[in-house]
Amino acid sequence: METVPATGLLSAVWLLIALPLAGAAVLLVGGRRTDRWGHLLATATVLAGFVLGLLCTVQLAGLDERSAGVELFTFISTGSLDVQAGLLLDPLSAVFVLLITGVGGLIHVYSIGYMAHDPGRRRFFAYLNLFVAAMLLLVLGDSFVALYVGWEGVGLASYLLIAFWYTRPAAATAAKKAFLMNRVGDVGLALAIFVMFAQLGTTSYAGVLGSVGLLAGGTVTALGLLLLLGACGKSGQFPLQAWLPDAMEGPTPVSALIHAATMVTAGVYLIARSAPIYDATPTARNVVLAVGAVTLLIGAIAGCAQDDIKKVLAYSTVSQIGYMFLAVGLGPVGYAAGIAHLLTHGFFKAGLFLGAGSVMHAMGDRTDIRRFGGLARRLPVTFVTFGLGYLALIGFPFLSGYWTKDAIIEAALDRGGWSGWLLGAVAVVGAGLTAFYMTRLVLMTFFGRPRWEDDSALPTGTPHEAPPVMTAPMVLLAVGSVAAGFLLVQVFPLDAWLEPVFGEPAEAAHVVAPAVVGVVVTAVMALGVLAAWLVVGRREVPTTAPARVSPVVAAARRALYADAVNEALIMRPGVWLTRALVFLDNRGVDGLVNGTAAALGGSSSRLGRVQTGFVRSYALGILGGAVLVAGALVAGTTA
């Protein structure tokens, strides 16, 4: 991959990061003075970023190398370590820039309406801008260190936004949990960077990815696994998936932007960006595949049993990112497919979350789908846009998800052998489960008898459709949900655009004819839809969750006991350990030292007496000595 120094507009690519960062700074430092227009400024920085990103991408497309670098300044340089603050705009970072600023811009616009009555609106937009800046740094950085800085930056923004309504203990706890589980992954990413420096003496993409061939096999595998650990933390993949559903405590636009469309897909970006490393280590690739397959099932199963509209979508995100991991774990045949699904998912999942936000807006912030029902007529725009997002997600023929998910399933089957069949089967089963939980969600929310009419606490005048500032972004995202897949696969093939990064698109093996895959997947999807209709569409939905359920449903409700396992294996032993150490430190270490001192001094009571008078006079003695010495010095030098 050849990178040329950026010229023209491309050399201003740093503005993409600087604009939202400046926006965040103005809003945070400016304080209440910016309350009236702060949200508009924040939105403008992101929309301006989208325009700039679009122009840069057009210029990039005109370059032969399709890869432009910008050196900004020396970040850290000491000894043989040299970390430059530099940016890299190439086809991969360009699609992320467009996704982040495009979807991000729409979500900013939506938030103007959604957060209109929140007293913390300015703070909200400041954090949102901070997120966009950090996320752009993550994808535009030209070294693993720059990525790491952005990586932690989005983690901070995520923490701040999950805890946005911090007076709610659940929100504060969820934010802390997200940050901590991410930190576990960060250790992996940090160690990977250390290994790169120790082995290759550099951390830049050009230096590391161009020299993978020099590394021993074991080292490459270690790198692959360490990077994967980082990716799992950020992307909510097994075994670090438990934080993502809790992150729904944040305002819904946050769930749409950070916890669906962009930040949580950073793990996929990391693996795709590190493609030369994974290309050289089938072992690490297999672990990526296993993580993806396991997570896509865990997420889908848990999604089937949730009653909170945002939780269903959150587990769906966990599951869909599992698909993306599966794709990039396949190696060269899967990178472009994974990124394509990432992009279409960005559209339809962001749209679905905004739709969920619109429903909550209409229902006095209620999220229990057992108390929804019959909202299609009350919220027509929301229903239609949400419905299109739903169809795109479950892979309804010729909508976005159909193209990109099928591509992943085909690539998995093309792997051949038992593992190809197994992965393909998992992906197909996942598609059926996706159809089930999403249909269940749509039926319980928009169809059937209204189960909210007896809710006297519901604010008057509800439910009502959201204002245009909210519905317009929903409409645009719905359009994307419908068309993006077709455009990315058929019209502007993404794999050709990404060729400078991932190499020539491989000729597909077509172990199973694409048409057959399409038919089978569609049939399984239809089964899922039918099953959901049989469970919640055909008969009355109870307004409280049935208590007596099969062990399978009980397990699915608790997301296969992920929290319980974490608590039993890590949290409780950790609390005991901490308590024991505090006791030990106070009684043991300190006691030992005090005891020794007492023994030397004769007895502890004597030490007690010694403590006051003697020490003070000794201290004064030292001082007196010092003064005398200083006096002698002065006398000596003047003499």
Place this chain on the structure above:
Amino acid sequence: MSDVPWLLAMIVVPAVGAGVVAALPAAKAGLARLLALAVSLVVLVLAVLAAVAFDPGGPRFQLTSSAPWIPDFGVEFALGVDGIALVMLLLVGVLVPVVVGASWHETSTGKRSMRTFWAWLLALESTMVGVFAATDVFLFYVFFEAMLVPMYFLIGGFGGPNRQYAAVKFFLYSLLGGLVMLASVIGLYVVSNSQLGEGTFAFDALRQLDIDPGVQKLLFAGFALAFAIKAPLVPFHTWLPDAGAEAPIGGAVLLVGVLDKVGTFGFLRYCLPLFPDASRELAPWVLTLAVIGILYAALLAVGQTDLKRLVSYTSIAHFGFIALGIFAFSTEAATGAVLYMVNHGIATGLLFVVVGMLIARGGSRRIADYGGVSSRAPLLAGVFLLAGLASLALPGTNSFVSEFLVLIGSFPNRPVFTVVATVGIILAALYVLLVYQRTMHGPFRGVLAAAEEPPPPTAARPDGGGATAVLTAPAPGRTAPVRDLSPRELAVVAPLVALVLLLGFFPQPLIALVEPAVQATMSDAGVDPAGTSPAVGEEGTD
């Protein structure tokens, strides 16, 4: 400009200031603090001017001056700084005015007048400058011991309820270390006497010595014990939580921000260059203590119920990182360790200052006595969060650069120690976010809520009424709402906030200032100062 005795001036000015302040009538406490502020600002200006006069590419020690002191024993009053000592002086210069500002409304908890507090503070500044500026080992020792006196009186005279115990413990520990070090200092003199024909304490002469490895180990042990107590490394740490908790906030900032750095500074300045073989041979022991400290102190920080003890334990964990960076024997890690000393002083200084502002409002050090402060004092909460994020070394804050350098520089030489230390970053996130959530998030409650709205007489205290146990200042029955940061408080935190961010994004000027000194130290220690060479890649592939 390099002819001006900047360093001597930085020692003399605060010393004279201390004398003047002490001589004021007791009733003039207001004038005393004004004088203290003025003097500390003068020292800051002197430090900045000294830094301007310093040429990073020049000789190792600059701004030197020396005068015979005890000629019979070859002791000289010799001053001079390399890049490492210079940045420590800058840290002192920045922190003392901040401490003066932070202690502005401090009231005496004991019998002594606040005038004495300001005098001791200036005296402390004078000795802190001396300990970093000395280039004569005996002079270093004198300042090392003299530093204890003002700190002892700051803790013992103006600290919390248990101040006497804490001050004495601090003093005895430090004294013990100092005495052992004195033996080693004398040992160095004896060795120099036999090798050079005449005894000397001059650092530049001593580092030329070729000391027998066995003797090296003994002398190293003397210095190392003193520094391990000062910095504190586990298990020599138990004095710090008491001292940090009981000291007045200003004392705590300087104790953890500067005094403890004398230990790590000493490792780097004296142990590695003077005893390279012993340092190398005994490094695994120090590294073991360092890494145990990182995890052990972090877990203890998680378990603390007292705000100031918590910050003290986080510092012990951070000192583990610094020791790791020093004893990893690489330019990158040692540069990281030096940056860590500066950055930790700024970040933990900020954390202590803002914790002090919280305690000043609530009158309690107990974490459980606070809750939901964010909703009433968002600025205070924001600064608290930033300081906490710096403590957990989030990129964008200054601490990230130093922690990253320490770890990445240590990894090639000491992969196992580094991997274990890296796990510490999870625990750092835990102790920071836990205390932040407990005090700042959730519904507004605790002592501040009680002060704002006295509870009905029937209401039982939810936490069993332990709030008064660790009162540091009486919180009279206020009914005024809790105030966010005042303009004075903003002025106090603003320089530190700015430095946290500035050095987080643009650390290279600081690195350039210290790197030559680090490289000279590495040369003395027998390490290639050019840095770590990669295992397989060619250097400079990017």
